[in-house]
Amino acid sequence: MPSSRAIRYNPPMHYALRPADPRDLSTVLAWIHSPADLRFWGGPLLTWPPDEVKTWREICADDNNTFALVDPAGSLAGFGQTFPRPPDGVHLGRIILSPAVRGQGLGRILVRALVDSALERFHPAAITLNVYRDNLPAVQLYCSLGFTVSAEDPDHNSYSMRLSVPAL
Numbered sequence: 001m002p003s004s005r006a007i008r009y010n011p012p013m014h015y016a017l018r019p020a021d022p023r024d025l026s027t028v029l030a031w032i033h034s035p036a037d038l039r040f041w042g043g044p045l046l047t048w049p050p051d052e053v054k055t056w057r058e059i060c061a062d063d064n065n066t067f068a069l070v071d072p073a074g075s076l077a078g079f080g081q082t083f084p085r086p087p088d089g090v091h092l093g094r095i096i097l098s099p100a101v102r103g104q105g106l107g108r109i110l111v112r113a114l115v116d117s118a119l120e121r122f123h124p125a126a127i128t129l130n131v132y133r134d135n136l137p138a139v140q141l142y143c144s145l146g147f148t149v150s151a152e153d154p155d156h157n158s159y160s161m162r163l164s165v166p167a168l
């Protein structure tokens with residue numbers, strides 16, 4: 001069942017979301033050490049080994065859909081994408097945090113910032129994402145933000161998850 005939980009998004013002011021560029025992706029790729037890491041982050045279609053130019057193309061990145069979460073010093077802490085899905089949805093993808101800052105609650109800040117940005121720009125009725133069932137930190141993160149499982153794909157061992165946006 002889709003969540004009807006009302007959520008207010010108040011990311012701390014000291015982290016900022018800005019459009020990402022291929023140099024940010026290059027940093028992200030240094031956090032990815034194996035085909036399994038690549039699959040968890042980017043899904044089954046990305047090809048190994050990743051590289052800045054090829055992977056930027058494979059994730060359909062541009063400066064309208066791809067974002068960097070930066071700390072007060074401007075260092076990259078996280079990365080993610082927002083894709084409008086007609087008629088009234090936005091799909092999140094390629095969410096990742098720097099390994100140096102995992103386990104501190106920043107995942108929630110990153111996803112909330114992406115959701116907030118999507119709400120502001122597209123006024124969607126729902127936010128969706130896909131996640132592998134065995135990616136437990138990611139599944140737990142999304143559940144903690146109110147996403148619920150809307151479908152399961154046994155062939156890819158993945159969940160589709162959905163967050164309903166309450167009317168403002």
Ligand SMILES: CC(C)(COP(=O)(O)OP(=O)(O)OC[C@H]1O[C@@H](n2cnc3c(N)ncnc32)[C@H](O)[C@@H]1OP(=O)(O)O)[C@@H](O)C(=O)NCCC(=O)NCCS
Nearest residue numbers: 040041095096097102103104105107131136137138140141
């Ligand atoms: C997914 C990701 C962004 C989460 O980062 P994070 O917020 O630092 O993650 P945490 O370590 O705080 O874990 C998130 C939650 O999962 C829980 N968790 C962590 N490992 C777990 C495990 N093995 N089993 C069950 N729960 C687990 C944590 O306790 C936490 O829950 P809580 O906040 O209720 O305590 C990060 O792990 C990441 O970048 N992973 C690599 C890329 C990726 O897989 N992206 C997801 C694409 S869909």
